[in-house]
Amino acid sequence: xxxxxxxxxxxxxxxxxxxxxxxxxxxxxxxxxxxxxxxxxxxxxxxxxxxxxxxxxxxxxxxxxxxxxxxxxxxxxxxxxxxxxxxxxxxxxxxxxxxxxxxxxxxxxxxxxxxxxxxxxxxxxxxxxxxxxxxxxxxxxxxxxxxxxxxxxxxxxxxxxxxxxxxxxxxxxxxxxxxxxxxxxxxxxxxxxxxxxxxxxxxxxxxxxxxxxxxxxxxxxxxxxxxxxxxxxxxxxxxxxxxxxxxxxxxxxxxxxxxxxxxxxxxxxxxxxxxxxxxxxxxxxxxxxxxxxxxxxxxxxxxxxxxxxxxxxxxxxxxxxxxxxxxxxxxxxxxxxxxxxxxxxxxxxxxxxxxxxxxxxxxxxxxxxxxxxxxxxxxxxxxxxxxxxxxxxxxxxxxxxxxxxxxxxxxxxxxxxxxxxxxxxxxxxxxxxxxxxxxxxxxxxxxxxxxxxxxxxxxxxxxxxxxxxxxxxxxxxxxxxxxxxxxxxxxxxxxxxxxxxxxxxxxxxxxxxxxxxxxxxxxxxxxxxxxxxxxxxxxxxxxxxxxxxxxxxxxxxxxxxxxxxxxxxxxxxxxxxxxxxxxxxxxxxxxxxxxxxxxxxxxxxxxxxxxxxxxxxxxxxxxxxxxxxxxxxxxxxxxxxxxxxxxxxxxxxxxxxxxxxxxxxxxxxxxxxxxxxxxxxxxxxxxxxxxxxxxxxxxxxxxxxxxxxxxxxxxxxxxxxxxxxxxxxx
Numbered sequence: 172x173x174x175x176x177x178x179x180x181x182x183x184x185x186x187x188x189x190x191x192x193x194x195x196x197x198x199x200x201x202x203x204x205x206x207x208x209x210x211x212x213x214x215x216x217x218x219x220x221x222x223x224x225x226x227x228x229x230x231x232x233x234x235x236x237x238x239x240x241x242x243x244x245x246x247x248x249x250x251x252x253x254x255x256x257x258x259x260x261x262x263x264x265x266x267x268x269x270x271x272x273x274x275x276x277x278x279x280x281x282x283x284x285x286x287x288x289x290x291x292x293x294x295x296x297x298x299x300x301x302x303x304x305x306x307x308x309x310x311x312x313x314x315x316x317x318x319x320x321x322x323x324x325x326x327x328x329x330x331x332x333x334x335x336x337x338x339x340x341x342x343x344x345x346x347x348x349x350x351x352x353x354x355x356x357x358x359x360x361x362x363x364x365x366x367x368x369x370x371x372x373x374x375x376x377x378x379x380x381x382x383x384x385x386x387x388x389x390x391x392x393x394x395x396x397x398x399x400x401x402x403x404x405x406x407x408x409x410x411x412x413x414x415x416x417x418x419x420x421x422x423x424x425x426x427x428x429x430x431x432x433x434x435x436x437x438x439x440x441x442x443x444x445x446x447x448x449x450x451x452x453x454x455x456x457x458x459x460x461x462x463x464x465x466x467x468x469x470x471x472x473x474x475x476x477x478x479x480x481x482x483x484x485x486x487x488x489x490x491x492x493x494x495x496x497x498x499x500x501x502x503x504x505x506x507x508x509x510x511x512x513x514x515x516x517x518x519x520x521x522x523x524x525x526x527x528x529x530x531x532x533x534x535x536x537x538x539x540x541x542x543x544x545x546x547x548x549x550x551x552x553x554x555x556x557x558x559x560x561x562x563x564x565x566x567x568x569x570x571x572x573x574x575x576x577x578x579x580x581x582x583x584x585x586x587x588x589x590x591x592x593x594x595x596x597x598x599x600x601x602x603x604x605x606x607x608x609x610x611x612x613x614x615x616x617x618x619x620x621x622x623x624x625x626x627x628x629x630x631x632x633x634x635x636x637x638x639x640x641x642x643x644x645x646x647x648x649x650x651x652x653x654x655x656x657x658x659x660x661x662x663x664x665x666x667x668x669x670x671x672x673x674x675x676x677x678x679x680x681x682x683x684x685x686x687x688x689x690x691x692x693x694x695x696x697x698x699x700x701x702x703x704x705x706x707x708x709x710x711x712x713x714x715x716x717x718x719x720x721x722x723x724x725x726x727x728x729x730x731x732x733x734x735x736x737x738x739x740x741x742x743x744x745x746x747x748x749x750x751x752x753x754x755x756x757x758x759x760x761x762x763x764x765x766x767x768x769x770x771x772x773x774x775x776x777x778x779x780x781x782x783x784x785x786x787x788x789x790x791x792x793x794x795x796x797x798x799x800x801x802x803x804x805x806x807x808x809x810x811x812x813x814x815x816x817x818x819x820x821x822x823x824x825x826x827x828x829x830x831x832x833x834x835x836x837x838x839x840x841x842x843x844x845x846x847x848x849x850x851x852x853x854x855x856x857x858x859x860x861x862x863x864x865x866x867x868x869x870x871x872x873x874x875x876x877x878x879x880x881x882x883x884x885x886x887x888x889x890x891x892x893x894x895x896x897x898x899x900x901x
């Protein structure tokens with residue numbers, strides 16, 4: 172990866188001056204994260220101001236003082252920066268020497284810049300002949316180059332500390348997973364899984380921050396995919412492991428559990444590949460999509476028009492053949508309709524013919540070099556470009572129609588429902604029938620995802636398509652093994668719960684696929700920018716803006732109606748929460764207090780959707796979301812403390828609910844951080860939906876904790892009847 176340019180300068184952070192050499196970052200330093208880039212931006216801006224000042228040595232006092240202020244500001248900022256760098260060095264002995272050297276260089280460069288911009292010297296340049304910014308511009312450039320290079324080194328070394336933290340966190344998780352695989356008793360499993368849950372929360376926090384910080388959109392998408400696998404896999408690991416412990420001699424239960432552990436390990440390795448910038452296994456250029464191939468071919472054709480002696484003309488036919496070879500994924504698919512197949516084949520032949528005509532005309536244009544030859548070349552180029560566009564359009568239509576029909580056909584999840592009924596009935600014959608149907612559905616979805624990848628239009632969406640393909644492939648097998656376990660043990664509650672979890676994962680992926688279709692369609696039709704404007708509440712909100720002050724155009728009216736509907740559902744849910752809270756005898760219980768706080772805050776958000784209540788500005792809303800997420804985490808902490816009083820089965824049941832809520836809290840925190848960094852207002856509808864999900868879980872937790880608390884108190888009463896008799900209570 173080449174060194175990334177830093178905003179505010181030319182090239183790799185270069186700044187140019189009329190009389191002095193340019194300065195630039197060390198070309199060996201690679202900037203992969205936004206935080207490093209954004210930290211350097213103010214420094215580059217200040218140094219640019221110094222380097223680019225006018226060369227007239229006769230300056231007013233006001234100008235001289237301004238130059239000094241900038242120089243001093245640079246030096247002070249570097250001083251603060253160095254202190255932070257030294258603190259990092261002291262905590263990380265393996266990097267201490269490198270960071271310390273870079274800090275010393277930065278400090279020296281900052282002091283040099285401060286000295287060269289000293290007003291006392293600037294006022295007596297001619298009389299005293301002292302070296303200043305006016306007489307030694309080259310010195311300032313050299314100091315600036317050293318400063319930027321050393322500061323960047325410190326930042327990148329500090330970034331290595333973050334990477335080390337993620338790797339260390341991953342290693343802890345792998346060690347705990349190994350213990351979980353070998354566990355033999357429920358009691359031991361509960362203890363280890365509790366530790367595992369905490370480690371996964373820490374890992375999710377570290378990787379979430381890293382994902383938001385990455386500049387490369389492809390890496391960001393790969394990170395998001397891996398984190399999704401880990402988040403959903405944690406719940407699967409819990410129920411699959413419990414099922415194995417309950418039915419230790421059941422082969423299908425062990426197969427189910429092994430699948431979860433294997434996929435989570437792969438996801439952990441993918442995260443490390445991304446943060447350490449290692450090439451993922453199996454990623455080659457041959458995996459490019461058809462759309463990418465067509466885009467590159469068009470660029471090469473354009474290059475031939477600009478330069479008649481461009482060397483790539485021999486590669487054009489080969490590039491088209493690679494594209495048409497991948498088009499066979501569509502024409503060979505059993506799910507492609509006859510009409511689409513015939514049209515794709517026709518357009519493929521047409522593209523091949525017109526490319527040959529273009530190459531032939533290009534050869535003639537080289538020898539003839541006349542105006543008519545140039546016009547004919549232009550015409551053939553337009554024809555091949557049009558053919559490729561039509562082929563791209565037909566492939567998009569084919570994949571999208573197939574996917575839409577498939578999602579519609581399987582919207583009722585009839586096969587999953589049948590498998591659940593079959594399992595409870597213990598009907599092995601019916602199990603084989605419905606497992607076969609699910610396998611057929613899985614193959615359809617896998618192939619559809621493969622076709623969608625070819626037409627997705629962007630690398631991040633390609634990655635999402637590959638993830639969907641892998642998820643259907645793996646989850647389909649896991650559902651069958653979970654259903655087999657339940658069929659063999661039809662009265663097992665944990666086996667039923669396990670099957671439910673895998674079916675939910677399948678349904679969730681179906682839902683994600685519907686969203687993916689919309690995103691692919693938006694890219695194809697050029698609506699990406701509009702989509703984000705539509706989803707966000709509305710056009711940049713100012714500090715005194717709320718819902719009522721929005722312009723009532725059509726898109727905003729639709730958005731407000733949508734949000735008002737979501738808000739109403741949230742408002743009704745707060746009533747459910749309040750009813751559940753009233754059932755508690757001890758209103759001072761920590762769980763109740765946190766639940767009450769969340770309910771009150773959710774009601775404030777409901778008022779916001781109506782343009783009422785205490786939330787008025789975008790900043791109010793961002794702060795609200797941060798506090799709500801923190802309150803949710805406090806609730807989970809209180810519930811975890813309470814769970815220590817419970818028996819193993821009850822404790823696991825409670826942990827299951829807690830581990831649904833924790834990721835939602837962290838997701839909400841991530842949304843607020845992203846919004847603040849990019850200065851783009853939040854997607855309010857998504858936030859309300861997420862908060863509604865959190866409220867549903869909160870209500871369930873309150874109900875469950877209430878029941879379990881009564882159970883604990885009853886057990887205490889049964890275990891100490893003599894004390895109660897002596898106290899005169901019974």
